[in-house]
Amino acid sequence: MSPIKTQQPRVAFSTIGCRLNQAETALLKDGFRRRGFIPVEYGQDTDVLVLNSCTVTEGAEADCRRLVRQTLRQSPQAFVAVTGCYAQTGLDVLRQIDGIDLIVGNQFKMQLPDLLPPVPQPMKQAMPHVHHERMDPDNFVHPGVGAYTTTRANLKVQDGCQFMCAFCLIPFARGRERSRVVEDAIREAEALVQRGHRELVLTGVNIGQYQDQGIDLLGLLTQLELIEGLERIRISSIEPTTIPDGLLEYMKTSRKLCRFLHVPLQSGDDTILQAMNRRYSIQEYQEAMESACSMIPDLCFGTDVMVGFPGERHREFENTLAFVQALPFAYLHVFSYSPRPGTASTKMAHQVSSADIKERSHILRELSQQKRKTFQQRFLGQELSVLFEEEVNGVWTGLTDHYLRVDVRSPLPLKNTVQTVMATGMMSDRLIGLLNTQSQSVLSRPPQVLTLVQGGTA
Ligand code: SF4
Incomplete structure (x- = not known):
């Protein structure tokens, strides 16, 4: 048989x-x-x-x-x-x-x-x-180790939010804020590093609210920094009012925490910020940004901007445009407002036409490209540390800790290696550069193996 x-x-x-x-x-x-x-x-x-x-x-x-x-x-x-x-x-x-x-x-x-x-x-x-049920408000553990096909890996450390911004469904979709138990976050981080991931990106809905057993985001970062073999830690995004005291000082001196802050602005007009139920004024945002940029040289400071929130007339949009133009953002992520059933903004007067939303998005996206170029330009002629990800037609591409994309030509395998690159030029949204000669001799030895987990989209 x-x-x-x-x-x-x-x-x-x-x-x-x-x-x-x-x-x-x-x-x-x-x-x-x-x-x-x-x-x-x-x-x-x-x-x-x-x-x-x-x-x-x-x-x-x-x-x-x-x-x-x-x-x-x-x-x-x-x-x-x-x-x-x-x-x-x-x-x-x-x-x-x-x-x-x-x-x-x-x-x-x-x-x-x-x-x-x-x-x-x-x-x-x-x-x-x-x-289907309401979300449990307690801190959580997630057994297992994330399976990634990419060189960088995400580390979930937080979930939920109760800020109740007027346009946002997340408090309903993900419930109240809660944090990953610190030992469990460290366990997964160590396992990811053992698989060969050199950079971990901390993710959550409202990461600045991280809190477990008296440990805040800064405490968590300090513990992650001790993991041997981990070379970079990146905070994906942080709300302006939740940046912990001491984080910027820490970023300035840390060998691992990337000089990168993504801090959602949403609008550069105080009446709109208020209607959105955001918790800061444009002046407070500006002060926070200027102090971060002056404390950390070459900080990549990016933001989210939403266009078309109800009540955003021409004047309010012009205020946003002027505010964003004046400040040294490295890039903007531009989102179009869309009414989400159940959120406060759906009942607000003066909904903006889709034609205006489209035009405003276009203007801000163009501005974002200019900002990206201006930020890239500062690094021309400098030596940069690049974590390489993949190769296409002999060109290897990777990211610096300040989130600049850099391309180099190299016949040698660079995947998942950190190399020093001299930035020699720019091409649209990226820098191009040359591997320094010391890197090339190091590369004659085999690079560290990354155990990528194949199949599926992570
Ligand atoms: S926009 Fe961000 S801070 Fe505001 S409610 Fe949504 S997740 Fe929370």
Whole structure:
């Protein structure tokens, strides 16, 4: 009698939205692997699709619906599990979409691998199973180690927010703020470094609110800095009013904390900031930014700006434009306001036309490009430390600690190595440079191996 052939089920992941969702997908991928699944790239034939959804804009929700349909065209038998912020806030809509078998709200997201029917046959369901509840406000642990296909790895350290900005659904989608238990964050960080990741990017919704057992963000950074083999720690984004005392001083002297701050501004007009329920005035923001930039030479200071918030007339937009023009931002991320049901801003008067939103976004994006160039220019002729990521047609590309993209030509393998590069020129959004000769002799030895985890999109 011939032996029964057993086949491991395949799982594909698709992640919409923020870096925090990416960090969670990486942990989910690890969880599925430990339960016997084989991760495959999104778009390949699969037995299970995990869609980690987003609700930050209407577009993100539409993406979610499109991805479900797209997957079912490719793999009609695929078991489709939707989790993430849209699963939390859009439950009623998701229940109506054909082909979804499981809906898992954010409270249960990390348990998703255990919520599937047992392997090897997760079968399609007539009606979706739903696991949905309010989020637990306690600090948390996430077993496992995020599986990344990239050289840099995210480290989730915080979740939730209760600032209640008038445009934002996150307090509803992710619940109250809570932090990862410090020992668990350090455990995953050490494991990621052992896999060969040299840079960790701290992620969360409101990282500046990190607090566990009396340890704040600065305390966590101090502990992470002690991890041998970890070369860079980057804070993904931090709210202006939550930058802990001493963080800038620490950044100035730390050997590992990147000279990089992404501090959402949203508007450069006080009436709009107030209507948004942001917790600072433009003067306070300006003072914080100027003190950071004067304390840390070459700091990369970037921001988010939202256009088209209700009440943003021509005058308010001009105020934002003038404010952003005057300050030394390295780049801007420009977002278009879209009304999210259930948020305070949907009831506000003076909604802005989509034509105005489009035009204002265009103006700010152009300004962002100019700012990026101005920031890059300062580094011409300087030696920069670059963590290389990948090679395309003989050109290797990587990032400096101040988040400048740098390209060099090299026949030698540079992946996941940190090299000194002389910046010799600029090309659109990046610097080009030459490897210094000492780097080249070091490279004749084999680079440190990075155990990348293949399959799926993290
Ligand atoms: S600070 Fe405001 S914009 Fe940011 S997650 Fe919290 S509520 Fe949303």
